[in-house]
Amino acid sequence: MLKLVDLKKTFHPGTPNEVRALQGVSLTIEEGSFVVVIGTNGSGKSTLLNAVAGTFLVDQGKIELAGQDVTGWPEHRRAKFIGRVFQNPYMGSAPHLSIAENLALSARRGEFRGLNWALKRRQLEELQQQVREMGLGMENRLTNLIGSLSGGQRQSLTLLMASLKRPDLLLLDEHTAALDPKSADQVIQLTENLVRKQKLTTLMVTHSMQQAATLGDRLIMMVRGQIRYDFQGAAKKRLTPEAILSKFEEVRRMDLLDESAAELLRQRYV
């Protein structure tokens, strides 16, 4: 379970580049829930994910994960609970290590790493089995370097790596945005399968209305560092890509109205 209480984060405070990326975000994600986050550019959706992952520490608020207050924990310590897939398909794996070595590294996510052999034969067979189950045809190429794979293949592997040791929370940061449509479909398919099979608690940021409508059991729309809409249960099931788009349009118009109204007031009274 993930519990966020009134998260606030400002980048470059006190400078002309000040960005108030999170302006009081509270959110509770139940065990086994698959939450999709959408939002316009700069709405803070990726910032939210990074705040949970610990890429930076928040200015204010509380992050509770798997029953522990992790607010002050550095990124590598939170990794014990969190599996992550990045937007950049090259960010989630080490190119000059083999597929097997990458998998072996992820199998010990958040655990002590001592002087045991990293690749034991028995474990290797296990890994091979898991790669086979993914159906990507890579099970016989485990000694190949990751760098020799395509972006889609690497992203699929990163997904497997993130869930090899069952995470308490799976974070997906627009993980299909940089892929070609076919690979994106494949990775989404894989995501669905993994999440369903392992009943993973998942927080996924996406830019695709299609994915937002069809995936997950809860949809959150962020605007200007705050959660504007939160669709759950039946309301989420009813959502179509068009409905989501019209919500975006609504948000845009309201914001326009806000600004023009502010301008009107300024002209009249200042």
Place this chain on the structure above:
Amino acid sequence: MSLLIGALTMGLMLSLLAMGVLISFRILAFRDLTVDGSITLGGAVAGMLIAQGHSPILSTFAAMLCGALAGCVTGILATRLKINGLLSGILVMTALYSVNLRVMGKSNIPLMNETTLFSMVQGWAKSEDRWTFLIWQAPLQDVFVLLQLCVMIPVVALIVWAYFQTEHGLSMRATGDNPDMIRALGVNVDWMTVAGLGLSNGLVALSGALLVQYLGFADVQMGIGMVVLGFASVIIGESLVRSRSLGLLLIGAIMGSLLFRLLVAIALRWGLNPNDLKLVTALFVLAALVMPMVLARISRPGKTQTLEVAPDA
């Protein structure tokens, strides 16, 4: 012949330096300049302890430990204190110059009749004994030292290789290859870098300790330019093995170091002024770094335009 044996002996001892540089420059992708100071530190500590009559094995280990410590300091400056990696190395290297003088008490310690790591095998022959191979002759003692190193260096290389096959070692390789990824997998990248620089400089200091015992003196100036020398060996090694596999890279570092010493020996034989050696080494590294780019331009003249744009991309 004795020139050849001398070159190979030096090459083997300096291959530890090359392995250290391989770890920092290639595996951790950290341009560590501590090396110039830590190789001298290794020599200074070993020299000082041996001159005081301590066991050479103990002295060599102590030297290695001190070098490792110096590397860790560089790592802490670079990671915990967020100082630029190059600058961290330069700071520690500069500080080490004074430290080394303090350790030695003077700028040069002779080790004339002390017991060194090589004393035992040297004792198997008298100093006037000669080893004859066809028409060439060489002092038998030197041959024994070379043989001892032929056992020692591969053992060290094997230990380093084995370490990089462990969970900890593999995480270290991933730290250099993709820090974002390994951080997300729960590894403290900062401390992993510190540990890697410690290992690297430990090997470098070991190299310095052996060097001092072989040459028979420790000198505060002995480290100047060593990082470039080590890097040259690594580059030669890489072009020899043409592989990213760690085992081959380690073998490459040894071969590169040997080949480099042979080239130096030949150049000196042909009348190269020893004073020019570092200039030549630097030019060699420069050439090795620039060559691939030049070759790419020559082989694909039509692509020159894109190549010129490339650095911005």
